[in-house]
Amino acid sequence: MRLTTAKELFRALTQRYFAGANVVFARQSRAPKMDIPLVTLTFGNVKRSWDSVRSEVDGHTVAAYPSRVSIVVDLFTHGAPVLDEDGKPFAYENTAVDDLLAYVDFLGSQFVIDWCHRNDMSLMIEGDVQDLTGLVN
Numbered sequence: 001m002r003l004t005t006a007k008e009l010f011r012a013l014t015q016r017y018f019a020g021a022n023v024v025f026a027r028q029s030r031a032p033k034m035d036i037p038l039v040t041l042t043f044g045n046v047k048r049s050w051d052s053v054r055s056e057v058d059g060h061t062v063a064a065y066p067s068r069v070s071i072v073v074d075l076f077t078h079g080a081p082v083l084d085e086d087g088k089p090f091a092y093e094n095t096a097v098d099d100l101l102a103y104v105d106f107l108g109s110q111f112v113i114d115w116c117h118r119n120d121m122s123l124m125i126e127g128d129v130q131d132l133t134g135l136v137n
Contacts, residue, residue, distance in 0.1 A: 001120065003046055003069065009119055010071060011041055017106045018075075026074065037077040044070035074132070075099055100129045 007025065015023040021037035052063035075096060081089035106112060107123055116122055 003043070003067075006069065006121065007041070007043055009121065013112065013115060014039060014041065014073065014103075017103055021075075021077075026072070035078075037075065040074045040076070042072040042074070044072075070126075073100070073103070075103075094131065094133050096133055097129055097131050104129065 011023055011025065015021075018037060018039050021039050023039040023041065026040035026042035046067050046069045048065045048067035052065050054061055054063050056062070077096065077099065079092040079095045082091040082093055084090045104125055107125060112123065
């Protein structure tokens, strides 16, 4: 599988979870952030093994190079409204960490495990969910 295919598969999976958001690749030309949530995906360098893994498929020798690519998922959202006595929002609660932790739970779900098997991929969560709201503001 080529990186372009892997990127699009992961973008589509992320879009499925964040159904009401724009999910785009980071560092691309695009319009400014809209009112709906924005999810950006930043893909790192591809690390691939030097030697191929060879196997027989339908009588043909096929070589595959196990590869790994890191992905940084950034979520930009307005958060959850804090309502006054009249039910009108007067502030917004920062829900970035909760939203991303729920996404990590989704990535560990049986649905995604089955999706990985169908697409001959694996996902591994590394590092911590980080709230970068203060840096962006």
